[in-house]
Amino acid sequence: MKAQVGTNTTLLTVAHELGEAPLLVDVQVSVTSGGNKGYIFPGSGCRARDDDQDEGYGGIIYIYNDVYIKVSSPIKANDHLGRCVYTGKSPYWEGPYSTDSYTAKVRVRAWKKSTLPSADFTETGILISRGTPSYVERSHGLSDYPTLVISRTKFPASLKTYPDYYSDSVGASMGMYDGTSTQNAFVVYGFSKNNIRAWAPSASTDCKLLL
Structure with missing residues (x-):
């Protein structure tokens, strides 16, 4: 490329x-x-x-x-x-x-x-958006650090471009903007022995977060 x-x-x-x-x-x-x-x-x-x-x-x-x-x-x-x-x-x-x-x-x-091991914890269809609710926390119940965590957003079906596409969340914040001409457009996630947390930026569009 x-x-x-x-x-x-x-x-x-x-x-x-x-x-x-x-x-x-x-x-x-x-x-x-x-x-x-x-x-x-x-x-x-x-x-x-x-x-x-x-x-x-x-x-x-x-x-x-x-x-x-x-x-x-x-x-x-x-x-x-x-x-x-x-x-x-x-x-x-x-x-x-x-x-x-x-x-x-x-x-x-x-x-x-079907080609991956069954997940020990799954929750889908959680709405996360700019403003409220822009933060999600869930207990995964494993009492230990997960080996593999997948967090992703699903674009709304109403979008004119790329409806129902998925985008993987990121493990750390990246370029940040506070102006009106640019937008933050990603979901950040992290996990501990007990919980999974995810954040949506205030300038992001509404999306569904699939954990």
Whole structure:
């Protein structure tokens, strides 16, 4: 995939042929040169930020439904260009082997529910939205840290674009905005020995959170 050069290379649509929406999706991204050649960078279920700020950014994101997995890289809307893989630079991130790449190789994997172990805790159809209720907490009842936790949002069926698609939640907050021209658009989640917690940003649209 390439960033910034048009929809033929900035949007990848994969037909997964599972006959249902996958329960687990894994998008892996690698660069072909530089100090991080051979390293895998996981894709994300949301955009980190957009190009409204004059700062470097990057990332491969994905959504999915019962037919397709759609993978996207940043496209050009102004002169603030996003990359496929961007590990940052000083003073924000320090360390060797930085990557600033407009091209990347992508691998997509998916598992349907019947091929995974049965979940010890499941709850679906929880409404979470901007404002109230923007926070959810549930006791999973395991009395220990879960090995695998899947938290995802389902887009409303009423959306004109990508209705009934899923987006995976993220494990930490990413780019944050407090202006009127930009929006925060992801759900953050975390878990302990007892509970699962999830937060929706105040600028997010209404969505269903599936744990």
